[in-house]
Amino acid sequence: MTREFRDASSMTRRGFVTGAAAVGACVVATSAQAAETTPAAKKAVKEMSDTADTSDSTAALNDASVAQHAWSFEIAPEPIEERMIADVVSADVVVVGAGTSGLITAVSAAEAGLDVVVVTASAAPVARGGSNNAINCKAMEQAGVDPIKPFQIQKEIFYAGNQVDERKWYQHFNHSEEAMNWVIDLMEGAGYKVKVEQGTPSEDDYLYHESCSIGWEYGDDMVPDPDIPQGTGMMQPLLVRELARHLTEDLGCKVFYKTKGEQLVRETDAGKPGRVTAVICSREDGTYARYEASKAVVLATGDFSANRDMMYRYAPSYAPYISDDIYDGETNYDVSFQYGGLYKGEGHQMGLWVGAAWQKVFPNCVMGGFYGPGPRNLYSNFLGLLVNRDGERFMNEDCLSPCAGMNNFGQPGKTVFAIWDTAYARQETVSGSWNNDSMHAGDAEEVAREVVASWDKAVAGGTMVKANTLEELIDELGLPKETLATVDRYNDLAKAGCDDDFHKPSEHLHPIEEGPFYGQSSGGMLVFLTVLGGLNTDAHMRVCDADDRPIPGLYNVGTMVGDMFATNYTFMTEGANYGANCITFGYLTGKYIAENE
Numbered sequence: 223m224t225r226e227f228r229d230a231s232s233m234t235r236r237g238f239v240t241g242a243a244a245v246g247a248c249v250v251a252t253s254a255q256a257a258e259t260t261p262a263a264k265k266a267v268k269e270m271s272d273t274a275d276t277s278d279s280t281a282a283l284n285d286a287s288v289a290q291h292a293w294s295f296e297i298a299p300e301p302i303e304e305r306m307i308a309d310v311v312s313a314d315v316v317v318v319g320a321g322t323s324g325l326i327t328a329v330s331a332a333e334a335g336l337d338v339v340v341v342t343a344s345a346a347p348v349a350r351g352g353s354n355n356a357i358n359c360k361a362m363e364q365a366g367v368d369p370i371k372p373f374q375i376q377k378e379i380f381y382a383g384n385q386v387d388e389r390k391w392y393q394h395f396n397h398s399e400e401a402m403n404w405v406i407d408l409m410e411g412a413g414y415k416v417k418v419e420q421g422t423p424s425e426d427d428y429l430y431h432e433s434c435s436i437g438w439e440y441g442d443d444m445v446p447d448p449d450i451p452q453g454t455g456m457m458q459p460l461l462v463r464e465l466a467r468h469l470t471e472d473l474g475c476k477v478f479y480k481t482k483g484e485q486l487v488r489e490t491d492a493g494k495p496g497r498v499t500a501v502i503c504s505r506e507d508g509t510y511a512r513y514e515a516s517k518a519v520v521l522a523t524g525d526f527s528a529n530r531d532m533m534y535r536y537a538p539s540y541a542p543y544i545s546d547d548i549y550d551g552e553t554n555y556d557v558s559f560q561y562g563g564l565y566k567g568e569g570h571q572m573g574l575w576v577g578a579a580w581q582k583v584f585p586n587c588v589m590g591g592f593y594g595p596g597p598r599n600l601y602s603n604f605l606g607l608l609v610n611r612d613g614e615r616f617m618n619e620d621c622l623s624p625c626a627g628m629n630n631f632g633q634p635g636k637t638v639f640a641i642w643d644t645a646y647a648r649q650e651t652v653s654g655s656w657n658n659d660s661m662h663a664g665d666a667e668e669v670a671r672e673v674v675a676s677w678d679k680a681v682a683g684g685t686m687v688k689a690n691t692l693e694e695l696i697d698e699l700g701l702p703k704e705t706l707a708t709v710d711r712y713n714d715l716a717k718a719g720c721d722d723d724f725h726k727p728s729e730h731l732h733p734i735e736e737g738p739f740y741g742q743s744s745g746g747m748l749v750f751l752t753v754l755g756g757l758n759t760d761a762h763m764r765v766c767d768a769d770d771r772p773i774p775g776l777y778n779v780g781t782m783v784g785d786m787f788a789t790n791y792t793f794m795t796e797g798a799n800y801g802a803n804c805i806t807f808g809y810l811t812g813k814y815i816a817e818n819e
Contacts, residue, residue: 296575308509308510309509313515315336315515317522321349326809335816340478341481344555346556351800353801354402354805355797355800356402357395361416362436370795378391383789398806405805408465414439421435433794436797438454481503482504484501488577496774517815518777521569521757525754526565526567527548529549529565548563564752570782577773579766579770580758598652600653602623608639613696613704615708647670695740713733758784759783759785762814775819
């Protein structure tokens with residue numbers, strides 16, 4: 223018996239459960255990681271070798287035509303039968319997902335006079351992090367912070383290789399002030415405070431200049447929730463809770479929790495695909511309900527980073543770094559801030575099943591990634607000496623850490639090392655983490671002592687190493703003895719005040735001479751937050767087919783929005799995902815649906 227690859231078009235929907243799983247498992251081998259890397263593909267190879275001639279199985283997996291076949295997640299399951307649907311709920315707009323983007327869209331549409339229903343698999347509104355970008359807003363004006371210049375957006379587009387949809391970036395640039403002021407009015411009206419979170423200090427014409435973002439804080443008489451991490455960049459739960467309260471209590475709309483979207487309903491018109499008119503959801507009691515939308519269904523279901531096949535298909539470089547526990551485990555729809563993978567892309571799949579195309583950018587952009595070692599200031603890179611495992615310097619260290627991480631990932635063994643001395647605590651500003659609430663303040667010498675104490679704590683915890691001599695440090699790091707010559711060369715350049723090798727600005731050139739000496743390896747430093755993008759999306763957040771034609775009645779917002787980011791998420795436009803994809807686009811989408819559907 224031999225196994226065959228079959229076109230998705232030749233498969234019946236009923237064949238999804240029995241046949242498509244095997245086909246999809248084999249097709250996983252088309253990822254950049256190849257069959258040897260992908261767990262599902264390994265299984266497929268073994269199954270084929272057990273049941274087929276070796277030459278046949280090898281030919282099947284190596285044949286370029288494999289790339290044209292559907293993956294299992296692309297093939298629609300059997301439609302949920304009408305007899306299984308216990309309830310029908312009707313509204314003008316149905317939003318799937320109760321995160322920032324879904325709730326912003328719902329509130330915007332409701333304030334425009336539409337009846338809105340939100341369905342969500344979570345038990346409560348969901349958010350993580352808390353940095354929200356705006357080009358300008360009343361909070362920035364009050365704090366004396368200048369508006370962000372167009373150059374910042376131009377840099378993002380250029381960094382993305384000009385692959386992204388510029389219309390979306392300039393939609394944000396042109397409308398974020400209106401959208402953010404609307405949100406600020408809501409939050410301040412509910413008694414919360416608004417704070418401007420500054421990025422890593424630099425001039426705004428600096429290549430890696432990081433802009434500011436907006437965050438939320440409790441009002442004076444509010445009792446903090448112990449379940450919400452304190453810090454401006456971590457308090458997005460305050461926003462989503464207020465959005466949900468405003469939507470239900472003030473605007474009279476409904477949110478159905480523990481209600482998971484399973485399938486979209488797309489009608490036919492004269493035998494051709496027509497409008498998306500509903501979403502069928504499973505409920506906590508095991509029954510199904512159909513939520514009908516006379517104007518639009520809006521998908522706001524988050525990312526697909528916990529789906530092994532989707533990651534190997536759309537973000538193959540990062541796919542191996544998500545743990546099997548995440549891939550194979552149950553989804554926690556109420557998860558707050560965590561690293562290492564979130565959701566399984568159910569919303570993306572529902573869109574694909576009704577004819578949506580995938581975004582044009584490949585691979586999908588990730589947020590987080592391979593940050594470099596060594597002490598940093600917020601999102602900046604370590605500004606001392608970086609070497610690879612061969613003890614060679616390989617870059618201009620003056621960079622943003624997420625951008626430098628792309629370079630680090632390309633080094634031998636995907637591992638790099640930071641080397642610095644005690645004097646670094648006085649020479650460069652160092653923060654405790656990526657959040658500016660952790661910035662050290664006060665007398666310079668006292669701050670330097672605090673910084674060195676934090677390094678010593680890291681040494682005790684095993685994440686840094688310390689030695690009295692450079693020779694001992696290099697040995698502790700497991701680097702070759704030739705590394706000492708690299709340090710000597712770096713010291714010569716620093717004393718001369720001119721980096722003839724990589725042209726790092728002289729203000730960041732410091733000899734490594736004052737012991738004790740410190741070092742750190744990047745090994746294991748994958749800081750993976752989410753994977754961005756997905757369905758083919760136009761500038762009005764309408765989901766489109768392969769011909770870039772909008773699918774009537776179907777929109778998506780938030781992390782799902784296609785072709786907004788490429789390469790990796792830079793953090794230069796701090797809070798761009800929340801600020802643009804969720805707030806600006808959600809606000810505009812609610813209004814657009816009210817005016818055009």
